Amino acid sequence: MNQQQLQQLQQYCKxxxxxxxxxxxxxxxxxxxxxxxxxxxxxxxxxxxPTLRDRMNMEMxxxxxxxxxxxxxxxxxxxxxxxIFPLHQENILSEDTALIYPVAPFxxxxxxxxxxxxx
Numbered sequence: 102m103n104q105q106q107l108q109q110l111q112q113y114c115k116x117x118x119x120x121x122x123x124x125x126x127x128x129x130x131x132x133x134x135x136x137x138x139x140x141x142x143x144x145x146x147x148x149x150x151p152t153l154r155d156r157m158n159m160e161m162x163x164x165x166x167x168x169x170x171x172x173x174x175x176x177x178x179x180x181x182x183x184x185i186f187p188l189h190q191e192n193i194l195s196e197d198t199a200l201i202y203p204v205a206p207f208x209x210x211x212x213x214x215x216x217x218x219x220x
Contacts, residue, residue: 117155121144123201138174143178
């Protein structure tokens with residue numbers, strides 16, 4: 102990810118009131134395929150839950166921002182913890198993630214290392 106993309110991601114997160122953005126799932130695997138969906142886990146600023154239309158716009162905007170021909174799936178900590186995804190809750194929250202936002206200054210950004218996520 103280059104500096105311009107990181108700046109666009111920061112603007113995206115501020116505009117949509119995202120406090121934390123992480124990637125998870127097979128996109129982090131060395132065995133990923135070019136057509137796999139990008140799974141994004143979001144934590145929103147308190148009191149700023151997006152509408153369904155907002156979420157659709159957010160997904161489309163991320164697809165353009167990542168500059169790829171793959172779909173983005175958005176998940177939120179609130180949605181996962183409220184049992185909207187009861188079968189996936191434990192799996193998603195126990196997967197390794199790569200923190201995307203908030204990010205360190207560009208000079209300090211190292212290649213993404215997976216870390217366990219917390220809610």
